[in-house]
Amino acid sequence: MADNSELWLQQLLTQHGGRASFAVVMDWLLNDSQHGFYGSGRCCFGPRGDFVTAPSLGSGLADLLLKQLIPCFDLLSEQPGKLSLIEWGPGNGLLALQLVEALLALSPPWLARLEILLLESSAPLRMVQQETLKNSTIPCYWPEPDELVNEPRRGIVLAHELLDALPVERFVLFQGNWHGLDVVLSSKGEFEWQTGRPLAAKSVEQLAAMGLETNGGNRPEGWCSEWCPSLEPWLQQVRQGLQQGWLLTIDYGHPAKRYYAPTRDGGTLLAYRAQIASPELLAEPGSWDITAHVCNTLVEQLATTTGWCWQGAELQGEALLRLGLAQLWSELSTPGNAPISWRLARREEYQRLVDPYQLGGFWWLQLCTPGLPGMVPLLSVTG
Ligand SMILES: C[S@@+](CC[C@H](N)C(=O)[O-])C[C@H]1O[C@@H](n2cnc3c(N)ncnc32)[C@H](O)[C@@H]1O
Structure with missing residues (x-):
């Protein structure tokens, strides 16, 4: 019973x-707003919670990710108007906070034009995010998806571990x-x-x-x-909310050949x-x-039918190495003021971020609105 x-x-x-x-x-x-794992707000992120996410280990992901996002905003800032960094499914808001802190430290010339938008379906988690970001000097807003569709933005949509939570x-x-x-x-x-x-x-x-x-x-x-039947409407909705820009999703995933290999019974x-x-x-x-897991091939196939240009899939470990993780790692061995305990924690964080059997096995799926260069080629031109 x-x-x-x-x-x-x-x-x-x-x-x-x-x-x-x-x-x-x-x-x-x-x-479910009363009983659901996210809807009720009972989920707990981090090494002492239900599961580890990259932001819960430290700011390594945000610091390196920003190197990829900055050239995109540089390009968009050539035209006047507001710029938006949109996080869809922000959990406890830690990644957004880490990005805010890294942006403030770098202070790019378009910073005063930037807004942070957080799209969150869980009311209790929205309150957690508001608390996490309460001191942000970059303005943060929590619009409904429809508000974005009614006033599409120019910028970047980031979805970190969102697609793997869409119902299948x-x-x-x-x-x-x-x-x-x-x-x-x-x-x-x-x-x-x-x-x-x-x-x-x-x-x-x-x-x-x-x-x-x-x-x-x-x-x-x-x-x-x-x-995942909800992937197509989600891609459509995000596209309608983005006048010009990029979408980067980060999740565990497989290409269809692997996902649906006859030997992989049970999903x-x-x-x-x-x-x-x-x-x-x-x-x-x-x-x-x-x-x-996300089926990377499904995202690629749906990209064209939902108005996106597919820019490719890359393993997180490789993306972070491309963005300079190895150099940051070796800098940890250079004598300096940082305490040894901090350096050891950072070393472990970097190791988990690149290890293909841990967070390094995540996939970065990159899409953009028509007419824009891919994030990676743009980085190699400007970076
Ligand atoms: C696995 S958590 C990821 C949290 C965060 N991005 C991180 O990496 O720490 C999934 C998040 O997406 C939110 N979410 C799920 N479906 C959503 C939807 N359709 N629209 C907006 N948020 C959604 C959940 O409430 C939760 O905040």
């Missing part, structure tokens, strides 16, 4: 007729066709996985474009994985809490983070 922590999800499922697709359930688990649909090969994998409330009040309806023609087409044959190809009956979905990863996606609903 289900315990009390499951009551709210049981009630939602009952209101939904006792069955829902996993994308609907994942949205509840993460974003699970699908399974059943009698030679792709079907949804639904969550069902049993007569005993337990959550069960059940094969649902055949996927809609558009979804099957989308999967076929990523190499998943409509009849499953050589995958065995019962093979399952996931894909990439995992639950996280207190630094523990678990495959139990429906246990203690709302108290675990649920995350799926």
Whole structure:
């Protein structure tokens, strides 16, 4: 019999007729305003929290990332008007704060024209971000996505570990066709996985474009994985909110060939809490983070249909080395005033940021509005 922590999800499922697709359930688990992991604000970032993010280790990511963002703003600043650094899904606001501090230290000539916009779906997290950024001398605002669409900006949209939190649909090969994998409330009040309806023609087409044959190809009956139906509307919305500029997303990901390799049965979905990863996606609903890798190929394919120009994918470790991480690392060995404990912590942070088995394995996906150069080529011209 289900315990009390499951009551709210049981009630939602009952209101939904006792069955829902996993994308609907994942949205509840993460974003429900009372019980969801993010929506309720109960998530806890950092080494002592539920999971480590790069900003929770230190400002290394922000400092190096800024080297890539500055030439983009330099170019945009050639035309008059406001410039915007837009973070979508800012968590506790630490990355935005680190970027603000690094920007103030560098003081580029267009700084007075810069605003920081934070797009956050969770009301409690918005309050945490407002507290984190309360002393920022660069103006910070928390608009709704529609406000951005009504007044599109020129600038850069940054989405750090947002796409891996967008709800995904699970699908399974059943009698030679792709079907949804639904969550069902049993007569005993337990959550069960059940094969649902055949996927809609558009979804099957989308999967076929990523190499998943409509009849499953050589995958065995019962093979399952996931894909992200909310990615296309999100890319569309962000594009509508950006008159001119770049979009940089940073997440765990795979190209479709790897994501949907016949040997990778079960997909990439995992639950996280207190630094523990678990495959139990429906246990203690709302108290675990649920995350799926991003399919880099899907982002690339959707870029063109949503009005973006695809600029490429790069591993975070390689991007940070390109931006000078090795030099910063070696500077830690040069005698100076910084205490040894600080240097050792920085060394460990850099190591985690580049290690391909840790945060170095994240992918930087780069897109821009038509007519702009890519972030990386722009950096090599100006940098
Ligand atoms: C995994 S956390 C990443 C936090 C932060 N970027 C970091 O790296 O520390 C995901 C964040 O995205 C927010 N979020 C999820 N879906 C969103 C959406 N559709 N629009 C805006 N924010 C969203 C969550 O509330 C949370 O703040």
